[in-house]
Amino acid sequence: MTAxxxxxxxxxxxxxxxxxxxxxxxxxxxIDKGEFxxxxxxxxxxxxxxxxxxxxxxxxxxxxxxxxxxxVDSPGxxxxxxxxxxxxxxxxxxYENINLAVTKVFGRSKSRAERHxxxxxxxxxxxxxxxxxxxxxxxxGGMKQRxxxxxxxxMEPKILLLDEPFGALDALTRAxxxxxxxxIHSRLGSTxxxxxxxxxxxxxxxxxxVMMTNGPAATIGEVLPVPLARPRxxxxxxxxxxFLRCREAVLxxxxxxxxxxxxxx
Amino acid sequence: MSIQAIEDRKVKPLPAPAKPAExxxxxxxxxxxxxxAAIAGKLARTLVPPVIVITIMLVVWxxxxxxxxxxxxxxxxxxxxxxDLIAHPFFDNGPQDIGLAWRVLMSLQRVAMGFGLAxxxxxxxxxxxxxxxxxxxxxxxxxxxxxxxxxxxWLPLSLAAFRDSSPSAIFVIFITSIWPVIINTxxxxxxxxxxxxxxxxxxxxxxxxxxxxxxxxxxxxxIFTGLRIGIGLSWLAIVAAxxxxxxxxxxxxxxxxxNSSRLPDIIVALxxxxxxxxxxxxxxxxxxxxxxxxxTAK
Numbered sequence: 001m002t003a004x005x006x007x008x009x010x011x012x013x014x015x016x017x018x019x020x021x022x023x024x025x026x027x028x029x030x031i032d033k034g035e036f037x038x039x040x041x042x043x044x045x046x047x048x049x050x051x052x053x054x055x056x057x058x059x060x061x062x063x064x065x066x067x068x069x070x071x072v073d074s075p076g077x078x079x080x081x082x083x084x085x086x087x088x089x090x091x092x093x094x095y096e097n098i099n100l101a102v103t104k105v106f107g108r109s110k111s112r113a114e115r116h117x118x119x120x121x122x123x124x125x126x127x128x129x130x131x132x133x134x135x136x137x138x139x140x141g142g143m144k145q146r147x148x149x150x151x152x153x154x155m156e157p158k159i160l161l162l163d164e165p166f167g168a169l170d171a172l173t174r175a176x177x178x179x180x181x182x183x184i185h186s187r188l189g190s191t192x193x194x195x196x197x198x199x200x201x202x203x204x205x206x207x208x209x210v211m212m213t214n215g216p217a218a219t220i221g222e223v224l225p226v227p228l229a230r231p232r233x234x235x236x237x238x239x240x241x242x243f244l245r246c247r248e249a250v251l252x253x254x255x256x257x258x259x260x261x262x263x264x265x
Numbered sequence: 266m267s268i269q270a271i272e273d274r275k276v277k278p279l280p281a282p283a284k285p286a287e288x289x290x291x292x293x294x295x296x297x298x299x300x301x302a303a304i305a306g307k308l309a310r311t312l313v314p315p316v317i318v319i320t321i322m323l324v325v326w327x328x329x330x331x332x333x334x335x336x337x338x339x340x341x342x343x344x345x346x347x348x349d350l351i352a353h354p355f356f357d358n359g360p361q362d363i364g365l366a367w368r369v370l371m372s373l374q375r376v377a378m379g380f381g382l383a384x385x386x387x388x389x390x391x392x393x394x395x396x397x398x399x400x401x402x403x404x405x406x407x408x409x410x411x412x413x414x415x416x417x418x419w420l421p422l423s424l425a426a427f428r429d430s431s432p433s434a435i436f437v438i439f440i441t442s443i444w445p446v447i448i449n450t451x452x453x454x455x456x457x458x459x460x461x462x463x464x465x466x467x468x469x470x471x472x473x474x475x476x477x478x479x480x481x482x483x484x485x486x487x488i489f490t491g492l493r494i495g496i497g498l499s500w501l502a503i504v505a506a507x508x509x510x511x512x513x514x515x516x517x518x519x520x521x522x523x524n525s526s527r528l529p530d531i532i533v534a535l536x537x538x539x540x541x542x543x544x545x546x547x548x549x550x551x552x553x554x555x556x557x558x559x560x561t562a563k
Contacts, residue, residue: 057463075466087460091482091557100478104468155468 003030010063041212080152142173379438391450412444430510442495453487489553
C-alpha cells in the first residue's frame with residue numbers, strides 16, 4: 001500500500017534579491033490515513049513553512065507533496081488549515097464564517113437544508129452551536145479557535161492541518177481544546193498534522209512526533225512513535241512511564257542535541 | 266471574648282441552601298430609563314456652547330456692518346431682505362423663481378450621479394491597484410499627478426467634450442471625487458491580512474467571490490474614508506462648477522445673486538450649502554459606521 005500523504009525529498013528555499021536562503025532540506029515523510037502527527041522544533045526551523053507547503057500555500061523548490069499519489073501544488077479545501085490566530089472573518093458571524101466554507105465546498109452537492117444541518121453538526125462538534133449568531137469579536141480566543149476548527153472540519157478535509165492552533169491561548173483553555181481535538185480525532189479519524197512547540201501537547205495528542213533540526217536548511221532529525229493507547233487522559237498519563245519516556249526523548253532532542261543556539265546566546 | 270464563649274458557640278455546618286443558587290443572566294446592558302434631567306443636561310452641554318458662539322458672531326457681524334459705508338449687509342438686513350428664502354425653502358413661482366431647497370436638490374442630484382459613478386469606478390480601480398503590483402506601478406503615477414489638478418481646470422475640457430452644462434458638471438464631480446476613493450481603496454486592499462487571503466485560497470474562491478466576500482468587507486473602513494473625503498470634495502466642486510456653467514443649482518443661484526447685487530441672498534445660500542455639506546458628510550459617515558460594524562474589531 002502506498003502512503004496516504006507523502007513528502008518526497010522536499011527542499012524549500014526563499015530568494016530575496018540575490019540572496020538565497022535554504023529553509024528546508026530533503027524532507028522525507030510518509031503519513032498514513034487517520035494518523036495524528038505533530039511537527040515540533042525550535043522557532044525559525046521552518047515548521048510553519050512545511051505546513052504551508054503541505055497546504056499548498058507556498059510552492060516547493062524541489063521534491064513533491066503527494067496526497068493519494070497526486071501532486072499538491074495549490075491550496076484547496078481537502079487540506080484545511082486551522083491558523084494560529086483563527087483567521088475568522090470579523091464581519092461575519094460564527095455561522096456565516098462556516099457557511100462561507102460549506103457553501104463553497106458543498107454548494108452543488110448538498111441542498112440548503114443539508115448544508116444548514118452540516119454547519120450545525122460541525123458547530124456541535126466543537127460545542128459552539130450556542131454562539132452561532134455571534135461575531136468573532138464577541139467570543140473568547142478559545143472559542144474563536146473552536147470555530148476555526150469547526151470551519152476546517154466542515155470542509156470535510158482529507159487532511160487537517162493545525163498551525164500552532166493553541167499557541168495564543170492560556171494553559172487551561174489550551175487543555176480544553178486539546179481534549180476537544182482528541183475527541184474529534186477519535187470520532188472522525190481525521191488525518192491530522194499539527195505544528196507545535198509544546199512537548200506535552202505533542203506527546204499527548206500524537207501517534208508520531210516529527211522532530212525538526214534547527215535551520216537554516218532544517219530537516220527531520222528524528223521521528224518518535226508514541227505507543228500510547230487511546231483514548232488518552234491527561235491525568236493518568238502524567239505518571240505513565242511510556243508518556244514520560246516519550247516526553248524525555250523529545251526534550252533531549254530539543255535541548256541537548258539540537259539546542260537553539262541563538263536563544264542561548 | 267472568653268474562651269468559654271467561643272466553646273459555647275458550637276460550630277454548626279451551614280444549612281444547605283433551600284434551593285439551588287439561582288442563575289441570573291446579565292442582560293447585555295442595563296436598559297436606559299427615560300430620564301428628563303439627564304437628557305436636558307446632555308442637550309445643554311451640546312447646544313449651549315455653539316449657540317453662545319453663534320450669537321457672539323452675529324453681534325460682532327451686526328456691529329461691524331452697521332455703518333452706512335459698510336460694503337456687506339449686517340444680519341438684520343439679511344433677515345429682512347431674504348426672509349422669503351429663509352422661511353420658505355420650497356416655494357415654486359415658476360422658472361428661476363424657486364426656493365433654495367429646490368436648487369440644493371438639483372445640485373444634490375448632480376452630486377449623486379457624479380459621486381455615485383466615482384464610487385463605483387473608484388472602488389473597482391482601487392481594488393485593481395491594490396491587488397496587482399503591475400497595475401499599481403502603471404497607474405499610481407498617473408493618479409498621483411491627475412489628483413492634484415483642481416476641479417475647475419477640468420471644466421473647459423469637459424464642456425468641449427460633452428457640449429452641455431449638465432453632463433460637464435457631473436463629470437467635474439466625478440473626476441474630483443474619484444481620487445480619494447481610488448487611493449483609499451487601494452490602501453485598504455493592500456492591507457488585507459495575509460490570513461484572509463489564505464482562507465480564500467484554501468476555499469478556492471474565484472476572483473469575483475474574493476472581491477465580494479473578502480476584499481470589499483475587509484477594505485470597507487478604508488473605502489468609506491475615501492468616500493467621505495470624496496463627497497466633501499464633490500460638494501466643493503459642484504458649487505464652483507455651477508457658477509460657471511449656469512442654468513440650475515445652488516452655485517448658479519449665488520452667481521445670479523451676485524450679478525444682481527443681492528448680497529443677503531448669497532449669505533443665505535452659503536448657509537444652505539454649509540448645512541447640506543455637513544449633512545452629506547455625516548450621512549456617509551453613518552452609512553460607513555453601519556456597514557463596517559464589526560470589521561475593525563479583532
